[in-house]
Every structure is written in C-alpha cells, then in structure tokens.
Amino acid sequence: MRSNRARTRAGVSMAATLPMIAGALALGIPAAHAADGPARDALAGTRPAWATAKADKGATADSARVQARVYLAGRDAAGLAAYARAVSDPASPQYGKYLGAKETQARFGATKAQVSAVKSWLRSAGLDVTGVTAHYVSVSGDVAAAEKAFGTQLHNFAKGKRTYRAPQSTASVPAALQGAVLTVTGLDSAPHIAHHDDELPPPDSVFKNAGPFSSYYGSNVASALPDAYGHKIPYAIKGYTGKQLRAAYGAGDYTGRHVRVAITDAYASPTIAADASTYAKTNGDAAWKSGQLRQVLPTTYTKTEECGAAGWYGEETLDVEAVHAVAPNADVTYVGAASCYDDDLLDSLSKVVDQHLADIVSNSWGDIEANQTPDLAAAYDRVFQLGAVQGIGFYFSSGDDGDQAAASGTKQVDTPANSAWVTAVGGTSLAVGKGDAYQWETGWGTEKATLSADGKSWDSFPGAFTSGAGGGTSKNVPQPYYQKGIVPKALATANNATGNRVVPDIAAVADPNTGFLVGQTQTFPDGTQQYSEYRIGGTSLAAPVIAAVQALAQEARGGSAIGFANPVIYQRYGKKGVFHDVTDNPTGSGLAVARVDFANGVDAADGLLTSVRSLGKDSSLSAVKGYDDVTGVGSPAGGYVTSYRRY
Secondary structure, eight states: OOTTTTTTSSOOOOBOOOOOOSSGGGGTOOHHHHTTOOOEEEOTTOSBTTOOTTTEEEEOOTTSEEEEEEEEOOSOHHHHHHHHHHHHOTTSTTTTOOOOHHHHHHHHSOOHHHHHHHHHHHHHTTOEEEEEOSSEEEEEEEHHHHHHHHTSOEEEEEETTEEEEEESSOOEEEGGGTTOEEEEEOSSOSSOOOOEESSOOOOOBOOOOOSOOBSSTTSSBOTTSOOBTTBOOBBOBSOBOHHHHHHHTTOTTOOOTTOEEEEEEESOOTTHHHHHHHHHHHHTOOOOOTTSEEEEOOSSEEOHHHHTTTHHHHHHHHHHHHHHHHSTTSEEEEEEESSSSHHHHHHHHHHHHHTTOOSEEEEOOOEEGGGOOHHHHHHHHHHHHHHHTTTOEEEEEOOSBTTSHHHHSSOOOEETTTOTTSEEEEEEEEEEOGGGOEEEEEEOEEEEEEBOTTSSSBTTTTOEEEEEOOOEEEEEEEOOGGGTTTSOHHHHTSSOTTOEEEEOSEEEEOOGGGOEEEEEEEEOTTSOEEEEEEEEOSHHHHHHHHHHHHHHHHHHTTTOOOOSOHHHHHHTTTOTTTEEOOOSOTTSSOOEEEEEEETTSSOGGGOEEEEEEESSOOTTOOOOSSSBTTTBTOEEOTTTGGGGGGO
C-alpha cells in the first residue's frame, strides 16, 4: 500500500454521536425552523467531530458555493444487506445465487420516482442538479440553498491550522422522501475543493535497488557484514518472480483462465501496457494476449499535484504485474479514478459494479479510520453490498504503518479495509528457498539499524520501526458474524465489550525486503524516460497477490464466482493444509536481512547505504499461532486453491 496515498481524500474525523432529544433539534433542524418545519429524517454522520462549539468561527457567508453529492439509498436497503450476506454464506440456501447487474439495479436501485423526488426537493431549495448516476445526485449552489435543503446551518470551524466549512448540526432531509437518501457528502469542505488538470505528469524520478542481492532466500549470505541475532544473515531478495510466488501459494497448474480481475487506483500510468509486456518477457511470465489488459479511465483528472499523481503510476504497475505474474491467464481491467479523493474512488468502484467488469477487485489504497466519516462509510458499504449480490469480491490492503500509532499518534486500523463487506489483506515477510520451495513467513514488520562507521557492528541494533502490515481492532465497525468464534475475544473486544471488526482477514507477501520485482518506465536524472526494474513491497503487493490467488481458486471451482470471500475464507480456517499459520519468529533464532541502497536512489555516485532489516517486528502488533491482527487466518498454503474444488 502506498503510504496512505489517499490520505488527502476525505480529511475529516469520525462524526460526533449526537444525543437523541425531543423536538425538531433532534433531527438537525435549525431552531428558527423548528416550529413550523415539516418532519425531517436525520442523516447520521454528516456533522464531523471537529465541528465543535469551541472551534466555531461563525456562519459561512450565504453566497459561498457548495458542491455536494446526495447518495441514494435505493429500495430495500435492509433487503440488500440481507441478500448480500445470504449469497456469500456457504451455510445459506441462497449461497452463490447471484444477480446480474441489471437485475441488481432493478431490485435494489433507486426508482425513477425516488430520483425525481430527490431532484425536485433539491431544486426547490435553490440548488442546481449537476449530475445524476445510479448512485447519487450531484448538486451545486450557495450556502443559503444548501442550508435550506439539508436543514442545518453551515459555519466555519478551525481544524488544526486550517479553517473549513461544516454543518453546525446533523444534516437532514424531508421525511416525505421516505428514506430515498442514504447520505450527503460535500457539506464540509475539508478538503473537497477540486483543482482540474487536463494532463497527467510524467513518471516519477527513477528508483533502483543496489546489490548485492539474494536470488532466493538465503542464497547470498553477507559474510563480510556483522552478525545479527548471533548469526550471519542473507542479503535482501532481488525481487521475487511470479514463478516463486505461485509456488509459495499453491498455484499448481491453475492460471486464472476465464477469470476477470479488476484493479482500482487513482490516475493511470501512460506506459502501463508497454511496461507490463516488457516485464512479462523479461521475467518469464506468459506474454499478454490481445485484449487481456484493458483500461477504463475518466475523461479528465483532478488534483494531480495534491494527490501526487505520478506516484500512483508505480502503484498501478505493481498491481497489474503482480496479478499477471500469479494468475497469468486472468483478464485484467484497470479502472482509474479521477483523483485520490473518496468521491472519485467511489466512482471507480461503482463502475466495476454497474458494468460487472470483474468478479475480483484488488484495491491498494486507503486511509486511517479516523479520517473516514460514517456518511462515506455508508456510501462505500452500499457499493460493496451491490457487488456482493452480483458475486463480486473486493480486496483491500490493510496498510503499511502497523497499528498507526507512530504515524498518526493513535492506534487504529485503515479504511476501507475496516469494512465488514471487504476482504482485508495483511502482510508477511516471505522466504522462498532453492527450487522455489516455501520455507516460512513472518508477520511483516521491519526494524532498521545502519552499519557503524567502522563496519564492525550495527548501530543501535535492531533499530527503529520503519513499516509493517496494518491491523488491529476497528473502533467503529461491529464484529461481523464470520469472525465470531475465530477471532480471539481479546482482540474483538479491544475497543468495545460487544466486539468489533478486526483486521486483516488473510495475508500474503508484503515486506519490501522480501518483495516483488516490478518493471516500470521512470524518469532518469538526465531527463530521459527509460524502463527499469526494482523491488517493491507493502500491502499494495499483498492485495493483488491475494486477488490473483482468488482468481486461481475461482478457476479451480469451475469458474463459478467466489463473490464476497470472507465467509468461505473463515470457513476454511483450521483445516489442514489450507493456510500457512504465520508467526513472527518461525525459526526461533531471530530473522533479518542485509540491505544495500544507493544514497541517491539510482547509482553509486553518491555512495551506498548499508543496513540490517529485522523481520517480524510489526510495531505493537504480533503474528502468533492462530488468528492474529497482522496476518488474519494466515497466508494461502498448498491446499488453499484446491480446497475450492469441493464447492
């Protein structure tokens, strides 16, 4: 996962829970309108927690502009959630009885009458309807019109060093709409202002790994460097290939044939087709067939500088090449978002669902849970549920900062991986030995110490925590049924006595020191753009690897869609040979690798940097026997893919 690439997406904290009191104020209706206003329904989660009385800087000018999205609840929201569970649960008689995209929309989508009523209400308040999709109605207008429409006052509030607009109370909609509105986004402005660009920037500056390397784990021992944990250690892997990963995770003869995998990220690499083709030829993967890789892209891109658009090119490249390396015959569709903001990322996910572009969707992006508001969480979950009833499963990387305490100051999980309707993918350090033999995995967590000036020791060994697989217990999402009886009670109840969602569900290789080799066109110091290869990791690697393994599993079950996979993943927990039970110190002797990097990222002109990277050191999280909050139920073992033959 690219270190919170979408961190600037919503940028708001969890909404405050308002006490339920009698009268119109309980619905968020301004006092001036309470006496004679019609009945209204509150939209929970639309007032952010930072919009406090202490932070209030006064009313926003009536003439200020607002752009918002009114997300549609559709018909029978409860029925949608129930059907999504039923078709995903092997214990249900409706298991696997998926609906088509058109049938899903007809059964659970908003009716024409609902859309018409929503549009009429918005226009009557003085807002301009700027767009209508199957999921939302977008509007623009001044603050006065927005306040009239949503029954709240918009004020300016201090948030950190900045000031943003937000509702002073929970937004509401007329009860006469009869539940047609799911939520509204855009009433707060932190930081939803769009900056449009017509062209994407060139690729990022080049990054290359220095050597020496190991071609497989332990193949090249750093005999001239100091010991670590009482023994000599190997150099870091040059970068695992698809052949090695397929062997580690039990691919066998399966290749993902006739299975469709979608990948969502922001923006789009202009060289992805050429890079993927060159990489496959160079590293022994099957050549891409005509039409096997396609892209579905927006007409324009926004916020390219703010989101670091070029940085997403490597993300897309990793995802595409990793899926093809593990499932070389799967069809891959890349669906690019117009920016790294929630609304645009939701649009990319919605395209996959509305057009049923794939059965398996890999997503290597996310944000900290504190930045996910309940209104956006509801919008995401509706898309995930609409996908589930069609047999579409979503896989999200769990994050690269461990429990997030060091990065954010608060111990928390990432989102959307925290959703009960997605498969959260954690990370491991992987040892594949000679002959592509699986040796072991640890939970991914890295501590780094540098070589002393005299070259005889490691300074402050084992060093400071640098990165690790995200995981832990959600503060907001209740425990889903499929985790009950499997996730240890101490984890489930860490934030709530009744139990909450714990992340991740499953894991695969993520440690950059035992990572994957990718090939990408990059910008070199002389300004030229050239194809080059480098090793990369993160749960941005783990997510597409698991998505590819799921493609193999779908092929093994005769091509029938697995859909939302968590119920069947947890059903397999504890069965012999299905999962590797990953722990932090599988050899009992302490594990580390030596790594040499170019100081300038491209060549030895400015010197080399030598360090030791300890494995299995994920902040306060631990990979232990059984389920854990670093690797979930573990990583796929030799019997995982073939276990799907029985269903």
